[in-house]
Amino acid sequence: MTDATAYPQLALLIDGEWITETGAGEAVLNPADESELGHLPHVDTALLDRAAQAAARAFDRWSATPAIERKRILNRTAALLRERAEDIARWMSREEGKPVAEAVGEIGGAADIFEWYGDEAPRLYGRTVPARAPGLRHEVRRLPVGPVAGFAPWNFPALTPARKIAGALAAGCTIVMKPAEETPATAIAIARALMDAGLPPGCLNLVFGHPATISEYLIPHPAIRKISFTGSTAVGRHLGALAAQSVKRATMELGGHAPVVVCDDAALDQVVPALVAAKFRNAGQVCIAPSRFFVARKLYDGFVDRFAEAAAALHVGAGTEAGTQMGPLANDRRLAAMARLVDDAEARGLRRVTGGARVGNRGYFWQPTVLAEAEGDALVMREEPFGPIAPITPFDDLDEALSRANALPYGLAAYGFTGSRATSDRLAAGLRAGMVGVNSFAISIAELPFGGVGDSGYGSEGGTEGLDGYLETRLISQTV
Numbered sequence: 001m002t003d004a005t006a007y008p009q010l011a012l013l014i015d016g017e018w019i020t021e022t023g024a025g026e027a028v029l030n031p032a033d034e035s036e037l038g039h040l041p042h043v044d045t046a047l048l049d050r051a052a053q054a055a056a057r058a059f060d061r062w063s064a065t066p067a068i069e070r071k072r073i074l075n076r077t078a079a080l081l082r083e084r085a086e087d088i089a090r091w092m093s094r095e096e097g098k099p100v101a102e103a104v105g106e107i108g109g110a111a112d113i114f115e116w117y118g119d120e121a122p123r124l125y126g127r128t129v130p131a132r133a134p135g136l137r138h139e140v141r142r143l144p145v146g147p148v149a150g151f152a153p154w155n156f157p158a159l160t161p162a163r164k165i166a167g168a169l170a171a172g173c174t175i176v177m178k179p180a181e182e183t184p185a186t187a188i189a190i191a192r193a194l195m196d197a198g199l200p201p202g203c204l205n206l207v208f209g210h211p212a213t214i215s216e217y218l219i220p221h222p223a224i225r226k227i228s229f230t231g232s233t234a235v236g237r238h239l240g241a242l243a244a245q246s247v248k249r250a251t252m253e254l255g256g257h258a259p260v261v262v263c264d265d266a267a268l269d270q271v272v273p274a275l276v277a278a279k280f281r282n283a284g285q286v287c288i289a290p291s292r293f294f295v296a297r298k299l300y301d302g303f304v305d306r307f308a309e310a311a312a313a314l315h316v317g318a319g320t321e322a323g324t325q326m327g328p329l330a331n332d333r334r335l336a337a338m339a340r341l342v343d344d345a346e347a348r349g350l351r352r353v354t355g356g357a358r359v360g361n362r363g364y365f366w367q368p369t370v371l372a373e374a375e376g377d378a379l380v381m382r383e384e385p386f387g388p389i390a391p392i393t394p395f396d397d398l399d400e401a402l403s404r405a406n407a408l409p410y411g412l413a414a415y416g417f418t419g420s421r422a423t424s425d426r427l428a429a430g431l432r433a434g435m436v437g438v439n440s441f442a443i444s445i446a447e448l449p450f451g452g453v454g455d456s457g458y459g460s461e462g463g464t465e466g467l468d469g470y471l472e473t474r475l476i477s478q479t480v
């Protein structure tokens with residue numbers, strides 16, 4: 001009998017063909033115990049060229065496929081993902097570390113994205129502009145930009161590839177997708193759902209390998225017309241430059257360091273549990289996670305104590321174990337990054353209220369960590385922690401808090417909590433970010449634009465703005 005939840009065989013997908021062996025590859029590790037889950041084949045440049053050529057050939061047919069048919073395929077994909085959510089979630093939990101319940105929620109979110117983009121495909125309207133003279137017609141058409149190269153990170157192995165794949169396919173584009181090498185099984189499961197739903201060969205190609213080699217080959221490739229990248233600002237700068245050199249459109253969803261302003265009239269009974277859940281979800285490896293906490297001095301001591309108590313009570317364990325509330329970090333690079341931030345904090349005299357150390361010596365577990373009196377020059381207040389560390393600092397005046405919240409070059413997400421309507425409006429207007437949550441964390445939803453400003457990138461994924469990224473404008477002025 002086969003175990004449906006066993007980690008699946010890993011493969012590339014090129015022009016409809018699953019390729020399990022290429023002569024090169026790497027081991028995929030379980031971050032909870034560092035055991036080997038599977039072998040991931042790597043592409044070489046010949047295979048990358050095949051993928052790009054396949055995407056270019058498929059584009060001719062897919063872009064001409066009626067939008068209603070594209071919708072049916074995307075909607076069927078959503079249904080298949082929902083049916084398969086439990087199995088995929090267990091694979092995701094093993095390769096990325098997050099608790100299975102979080103992974104199930106993420107697959108649900110990815111299914112919503114396929115459904116929403118599918119529904120939107122038949123609504124890609126153009127417009128007619130009144131002409132200045134009789135007998136003249138001006139028509140504005142929105143057309144798919146062409147084959148896309150997509151690059152996704154490991155922290156949301158379903159949501160991030162889903163945004164790129166669903167957006168591209170709904171618009172009539174084809175895509176060569178490079179998901180993260182750490183979390184391939186989830187992306188493969190999404191690709192299988194699409195193929196089972198009837199997606200023609202070549203419309204989606206999945207490649208894995210050495211990230212820089214793949215991006216440096218694919219971005220300038222003549223078949224590729226658009227780039228979409230999610231990852232760090234440093235890598236985004238490099239890929240953005242490559243895209244600019246070959247005059248290709250790019251969407252860049254990069255790092256953040258989301259400020260949270262807790263005003264003196266906020267209801268701590270509700271705010272603290274909500275912030276603890278948002279901060280430590282996916283062990284803090286979330287680009288929109290609250291990560292710099294500014295708390296009104298009147299509430300400060302109580303906030304720090306309650307927040308730290310709730311953080312310390314989180315049950316840390318393997319994502320596949322019942323009762324786990326926070327899993328390991330996804331890779332050993334994050335452990336080293338946490339140690340560096342905590343060492344810097346100690347050296348600068350921040351107060352370590354709870355946590356601050358690795359858990360055990362097998363698996364990449366880090367204690368939920370709270371650092372108080374975190375002043376602006378501490379590394380953790382300037383660099384995105386991308387892990388379970390919450391730095392908290394008091395403020396005296398809302399204008400001061402807003403200016404400290406807006407002081408970094410990042411601008412992905414920002415949050416504010418208050419009991420007053422007037423302050424709520426001040427927070428909404430005063431926080432500089434692509435996504436602002438006021439008494440709300442509901443910012444990552446299929447129908448809403450997801451994206452940042454400043455060093456957090458440009459362009460949006462999700463919502464109708466997400467589709468805009470895959471469309472180009474053609475004006476047709478015609479004498480009729």
Ligand code: NAD
Nearest residue numbers: 151152153154180211212215231232235253254255287386
């Ligand atoms: P990283 O920047 O090296 O990698 C992030 C992702 O980009 C990975 O999936 C990686 O495979 C890919 N990548 C790296 N170099 C690439 C290249 N030259 N071409 C194409 N893809 C490339 O960082 P990391 O160590 O994996 O993660 C650490 C930092 O990345 C975090 O501190 C965080 O700032 C950022 N990050 C952001 C997001 C996000 O959602 N915006 C997600 C994951 C990581």
